[in-house]
Amino acid sequence: MKKTQPKIKDVAFVAGVSTATVSRALTQPDRLSAPTRQKVFDAIHSTGYRVNQAARNLRTRRAGAVLVLVPNLGNPFFSAILSSINDVLAANGYSVLVFDSQQPGASEHAVADCFLNGSVDGMITLDGHMSDATGHALRSTNMMQQVVFCCEWSDQWQLPSIRSNNGLGTRLVVDHLVALGHRRIAHVAGPAENILAEVRKKAFAQRCAIHGLDISPDWIVEGDFSLGAGARAAERILALSERPTAVFCASDAMALSFITRCQQLGVAVPQDISVVGFDDIELAAFMEPGLTTIRQDRSGLGRLAAQELLARLRGEQKTEGAHVIFAPVALIERGTTAAPP
Amino acid sequence: MKKTQPKIKDVAFVAGVSTATVSRALTQPDRLSAPTRQKVFDAIHSTGYRVNQAARNLRTRRAGAVLVLVPNLGNPFFSAILSSINDVLAANGYSVLVFDSQQPGASEHAVADCFLNGSVDGMITLDGHMSDATGHALRSTNMMQQVVFCCEWSDQWQLPSIRSNNGLGTRLVVDHLVALGHRRIAHVAGPAENILAEVRKKAFAQRCAIHGLDISPDWIVEGDFSLGAGARAAERILALSERPTAVFCASDAMALSFITRCQQLGVAVPQDISVVGFDDIELAAFMEPGLTTIRQDRSGLGRLAAQELLARLRGEQKTEGAHVIFAPVALIERGTTAAPP
């Protein structure tokens, strides 16, 4: 148990050099001669020295930390992405600061504060909504270049965005169902204000139109991606006089509870009605029947977002405005889709 | 777009006071007269001043940040706890730094570094394993008092621990099954080196003994809490010549996939075999039949851990060593348990 943490001065004394040299050994080892460099490293080792981050941050005006804004940390879909973001950033020496954007109280200004007080070098946000407070804070600190959207995005702010190819995913779903012979397809959408819900719903309508399908307004049900929403949607859709033969749910969670409610109401999946999800959460492969769904590359989304941000933090990425990178999606055919009854 | 962030000196100039007064207005407003306090606040507002965290941290030798160590961020069970930890800490002005302890590369020493370089004031760990590197770093920085276990824990390090009452939960399960008439009960455990797995397995054996049940060694199957493990366990248990009539799975994930595999193998739940889980994840209520399980108070666990740590950071909590707080558990009876065939 040491009295106190050794400082750079102590290392310099032990190594018989100046503090400047020790500092250089840490940040730009090439600029030192081999022997002195070795002396310094030995001294660092023998003293057990670690740089004081606060002092370094103060001097360099950097934070060595990145803020990740997650809407609902409890949602496993997001936490998987957070995990891969964390991997990449940690491997590059950045700390990851997490904020839950859904949390009522602090978040509104807390995010802005992180930039204003310099405790963060950049941000990856999984939340397509960006508050004005945040936007202004980014402007006034010239931080707009160090913000990356991941999964969700906002057209209001012209920022780089890593996202799944939602349009393609939706088209794969419709094409798959049409190929099976379905002509009456329903859609359980996400919440109206959500960009993903909007894009998928629009792509769904367009693709149906291309196939010449008539989609009744009753067949478009608004949900919120949650388990509860899927169950409620099932009740509404199964009660319709003209019942669809297939349903495209905008999330696996809604698809799962949709199917459960069907079973409870005596409707067989896929014999009576086909169901497709979106996400390919791990459970999709472990239910019976397995869930046909669109796989999103969650770890890829996180990794790409982290790499894009890293490039910007290094000043490499010069592209201005909305730079969109699409992560691949794929249709995973399992047991919840079949030919219509 | 300002030229540069205003500093405390600028505020002092505008308010017509000294920098010390501005600093005091921020940290101990009571010690100022009402009028000067007002002047300072006005100046802060008009200049758009924000404290520079790095400078403050350097001066106060605090970080204003807490490290949360999560084994597998992608696991929804942990992320739900992380969420409530985050809520409490954020509300108290602490940033939350997240680390994935399962991640192969950095984590081993990265955690220790956080303490050694002073970038963190304390830690909540959801991982019962604490590396020696971390332990020594805690010792040498006198940080042992600012570490709290949550969910999992380690008897090796005498530290405060917030945990569910795993023993009670397990007893509730056994009693429930026995009350239904079961005498042959299997257990799908967690991985051998996991403290939760160990505690639940031991409690299971003890409670079965109290009820006079003979538990065949074949009926204890080691898993790893994952979906894959539940399916594998089902295959093994259903193949036994002397098949149990009920199974207690140490996690809901294993229970889910256990049930799915049963269905695939033509074994009906709960008619042929009863299944109980542990955790009460959200999905448990949205499957058919609903999963009988032990509810853990995830948000409570996180909240209590955060509060315990906050008290220690404030220096209030004087209790030394292993201070254990049990979060309540409850048996949630749903549809996967019934009388034996």
Added chain:
DNA sequence: TTGTATGCGTTATCAC
């Protein structure tokens, strides 16, 4: 109650 002056531990700017 308020102001003055110093130092927190580093890095960057000069010299040499």
Added chain:
DNA sequence: GTGATAACGCATACAA
């Protein structure tokens, strides 16, 4: 290639 030294922005002991 290396050393002396001045910031970085804030909080606090001490004076007033």
